[in-house]
Amino acid sequence: MRLADLVEVVSEPTRADDYPHAAGVEQGVVVYASVTLRAAVASPEGEDAVRAELVHALTDGPGIVVLKGAWDDHDVVDRATAAFEEVIAQEKAAGGAAGDHFAKPGAxxxxxxALEKLAVTDPATFVDYYANDVLALVSTAWLGPAYQVTSQVNVVRPGGVAQDPxxxxxxxxxxxxxxxRYPAHVHLLSPVLTLQGAVAHVDMPVESGPTLYLPHSQKYGPGYLAYRRDxxxxxxxxxxxxxxxxxxxxxxxNPALLHGAGSNVSADVQRVANLLQVSSAFGRAMEAVDRARATTAVYPTLLERRAAGWSDAALRRVVASVAEGYPFPTNLDLDQPVDGMTPLSQAEIVEQALAAGRDVDQVGQALGAYAARRRTDGAV
Known part of the structure; x- marks a missing residue:
């Protein structure tokens, strides 16, 4: 990995001629007027053309599009903002933790x-908000049908510092x-499993710290291993x-685009964004497996094999087959990424239990707590 290689990739210009439906290119970013896109997709042919153009922008172009006026009914946006403020007030009153992936807790x-909480707090606003046609257009363009939407709301007050890219x-x-540990082809696959987005719930002048981007950086193959380098x-x-x-x-x-929220140096702008993460339908297994039940069933045998001298590598192979090795999806209200960017996975809990020689009852309790942290009932 050489910085010079990244520089070469991001030095490519964004050519306005490649995006005939766009209103223009600003600082290398393709900018669309949503009213224009709505008119263009009135026919099946037009919709196909717009989808292909959006995919080109997100893949081979700058990796980012701005859709002006995507949520053109500001009353709906304001109603959603009010509902989010209600949720924030409730959660503060309850004394809940406020961990964050890229910012200090409480910053x-x-x-x-926020998706589920808006649905429960204000169903009518939820319906009006997520009926948005532009969200559906860009989501189907990138992911195809049967996508899943999740949402996190971020409010950055004056003085809020920038994220690391x-x-x-x-x-x-x-x-x-x-x-x-993941092979190079998985690094190329990861971006097409997710679409990242953000809806501005207030006007965001530059001094309020809207997101910083490095256009075209999604095309740098080793970027997942490079972005933390000084x-x-x-x-x-x-x-x-x-x-x-x-x-x-x-x-x-594109989630592989290097980006990070900016510092809010304004005097009085509270930057409110609904951060949307839209996931591919293909990110799930075919069968539903009660992995806690299966893991609890085999755990006594794993203890026996460990006592008999089995290697840690052999034990890990069994754990990888029976337990959930990925910590997401989870309930981040309860399963905070406080000590890192991901909470412990089910498999890591079992591996730690084996290393400590914990009995099956202790593992059962740990797996029960793991499952409880993933429940969302009563979260609002």
């Missing part, structure tokens, strides 16, 4: 699982050590772009 107001879920949430972060600090947004605008980007 911002964050709502985990990073890539996003999936591989972007893993440590360098873990990400390096030279990459220094380059990002000197060459990022940052666009102001207005209420109702939306930004969607």
């Amino acid at each position: 911002n107001d964050r709502i985990w699982n 990073h890539r996003d879920y999936h591989l972007g949430f893993l440590s360098d050590e873990v990400a390096a 030279d990459v972060r220094d380059y990002f600090a000197d060459h990022h772009v940052q666009l102001p947004l207005e209420k109702g605008d939306a930004v969607f980007f």
Whole structure:
């Protein structure tokens, strides 16, 4: 991994001629007027053309599109904002933790699982908000049908500091050590499993810290292993772009794009964004397996094999087959990423139990607590 290789990739210009439906290109970012896109997709042929153009922008282009006026009914946006403020107030009153992936706990107001909480708090607003046609257009363009939407709300007050530049879920949430275990073709696969987006719930001038981006950086293959390097972060600090947004605008980007929220240096703007993460239908297994039940059943035998001298590698192979090795999805209100970017997985809990020689009752309790942390009932 050489910084020079990343520089070569991101030096490619964004050509306006490649995006005939766009309103223009600003700082290398393709900007669309949502009213234009709505008119263009009125026919099946037009919809196909717009989808192909969006995919080109997110894959071979700058990796980011700004959709002006995506949520053009500001009353709906304001109603959603009011509902989010109600949830924040409830959670603060309850004394809940406020962990964050990329910011110090408590630095911002964050709502985990804002999608479910909005649905429960204000169903009518939820329906009006998520009936949005532009969200469906860009989601189907990138992921196809049967996608799943999740949402996190971030409120950054004046004085809120910038995030470090990073890539996003999936591989972007893993440590360098873990990400390096995945082969190169998985690094290329990860971005097409997720679409990242953000809806501006207030006007966001540059001084309020809207997200910083490095256009075209999603095309740098080793980027999941490079983004924490000091030279990459220094380059990002000197060459990022940052666009102001207005209420109702939306930004969607390839999760492999290097990006990070900016510092809010405004005097009085509370930056409110609904962060959307849209997931591919293909990110799940075919069969439903009660892995806690299966793990509890085989755990006594694993203890016996360990006592008989089985290697840790052999035990890990069995654990990998029976337990859930990935910590997501989870309830981030209860399963906070406080000591890292990911909570413990079921498999890690079992491996730790084996190493400590814990009995089956203790493992059962740990797996029960693991399952309880993933429940969302009563979270609002």
